[in-house]
Amino acid sequence: MQSRVVPLEEGEEVTPINRTNQSKLSTLRPIRVLVLFLVLCIAFSIVSIHTIRYFGINSVVTTAKSSTFRPCYEEPRSLEQWITPPSNLMHNMTDTELLWRASLVPRIKKYPFQRVRKIAFMFLTKGPLPLAPIWERFLKGHEGFYSIYVHSLPSFQANFPPSSVFYRRQIPSQISEWGRMNMCDAERRLLANALLDISNEWFILLSESCIPVYNFSVIYRYVMNSTYSYMGAFDDHGPYGRGRYNRNMAPEVYINQWRKGSQWFEVNRNLAISIVEDTIFYPKFEQFCRPSCYVDEHYFPTMLTIQAGNQLANRSITWVDWSRGGAHPATFGRLDITEEFFKRILEGHNCTYNNGFSSICFLFARKFAPSTLQPLLQVLPKLLAF
Template sequence: MQTRSVAMEEGKELPMPSRTIQARVLPLKLLLFFLLFLGVGIAFIIISMLMSRHFYVDNVIIPATSNRVQPCFQEPLSFRSWIKPPSTVWHTMNDSQLFWRASFDPQITSYPFKRVPKIAFMFLTRGPLPMARLWDRYFKGHEEHYSVYIHALPSYVEDYPPSSAFYRRQIPSQVAEWGMMSMCDAERRLLANALLDISNEWFILLSEACIPLQSFPIAYLYLSISHTSYMGSYDDPGPFGRGRYNDNMAPLVNLSDWRKGSQWFEVNRKLAIDIVKDDTYYPIFEKFCRPACYVDEHYFQTMLSIQSPHLLANRSLTWTDWSRGGAHPATFGAADMEKKFFKNIIEKQKCMFHNQTSSACFLFARKFAPSALDTLLAHSFEFFGY
């Protein structure tokens, strides 16, 4: 007992300090091991992230078979998608979008594909086309050389048979009021829809009361050899011409520029694009040409006379009888349908064609009542050659 006490007093008890040193060394090793493990874990995480990103790029973003990435050579971006006509005339574009799209104009005049020029027949009507059966006879056999567009009241539902050239050819439309800018809007809408077909070269505006005076081959030849477009554009010094001019239109449109002409016209593709893309003359005519200034008789006629006078024949291809006076031309019914009547229109008129006096002046005529249809169908070959 004494020996132990002395030993303790003299510091001879050595086992206790040894255990204390070991206890201090052990946590240090654990700490180093933990830090090493943590470093390995961090390195593993970084490598995993890099490998994951690499495989995500390779397997999800790059392959052309992904459902979210469309290869650049698919059909929507093919050359054919630019030149083939729309499968339907119906669409969801508003006027601003439609006019912008229709104003596209290739600057290279030669076509890198076989293009068969077509005539676009544009019918501006309130509802049905009473002369549709006569027109179907006129069109028969010439399907590759024409296209049809109808602007009717939005509420009108067409009921033409599938065999008709007018079947499902009604474009998205709006109400057009006689003598108002909405009438020119409807005409621009027809032109814009027709311009979406790159093959349409000539654009003819017609009413529901119009009929063809010549066979289709004659009309096609007539337009194909013409160097001008057929829009009446002349200086009328009277109250129904210059008398409708508003001084507020100057200096953009001066009195010396003011022109008048028939609403019913034919224009080539260049002039059709000029009409559709116009945002210079439109605002001033909309503001200052209101009844008794009838804008459909002055807007296009004046604008094109200023911009492209050398491209206008300054006459219409649609015969109309104004001899009876009044605000509207004469209407013809069943009693008027005689060979002599049409012979006077077709053969006894005089006009300039290819800088020469000619009797080949009109391809169409108006206004014909529905009662005239049966007689026209019975004698169309005798009268018109179709």
């Protein structure tokens, strides 16, 4: 049988069809794609490793180191940390910061813990406490029912032994001068530091020349059961009372509100807070009550009479003797210390206590010179049983 030849058009070339080559090409294409994909993966891996090495590891190490010093969460503070008084009275707060901190008041009146009410004995002194042994005996055995705070000249460094009730009881102090506003600043400073102890309920201002004239148990019961705070706030019409009033103090203080009283006082916690938080009356007294207006005799009595006059007993619980005349009460020496002398302080007085009559009118007395220490140590244990 003869083969059939089909002629091609001019210019076309006969290309033989190679089916083997076509099969090879179709097999190589997927391999090339796979190789290219593997190359890209390897390149991406190399870049990632270098990135982590130079950037990520430092971050991980920093996190690890940080976690060594800082926990992931903070343990909640216990109530004990809020109610425990400062172990060290020295701090670096300014007066503005201290007064603000001391003015914080719990809104819920019922305490969620067993609170033992304490008396804060606040000593305003220039330096040494020559009658400290009297107070050591007075307070012995009553730990937990009192606190001690001492405001002295900033330059004074106390040297009490660790066994003393006065050991490390100095507060950060500043200069205070008789009759000037910085004296009231010192008293506010004492109150503010004492308010940081939430167990302090009553606050008694004393000097280095003060002594107790009853034992601790009597004074504690008397103070803790008091309905009123003891601050003299008299409406004195004489030259030492209203005669010191400055009309520029109105409208915060009018002349019929002007009061005069003793510098030495005893107030409860509510009135102590009123004193440290005051920003209304303070500027007026600072500007317009200057010698011969003695601010320590007028500022607190006037302010508290306006704000809480019904809470004041309008008398002092600190006995003094003005019979010798002069700008200051009498100072007693060693020859004055006899049993008859103390009978004069303790007997023959009638006063009001919680709206009733009482023969216990004074709990403290002043002014006693350093020379009275030894006679007092002989007489007081007989009279006061401490």
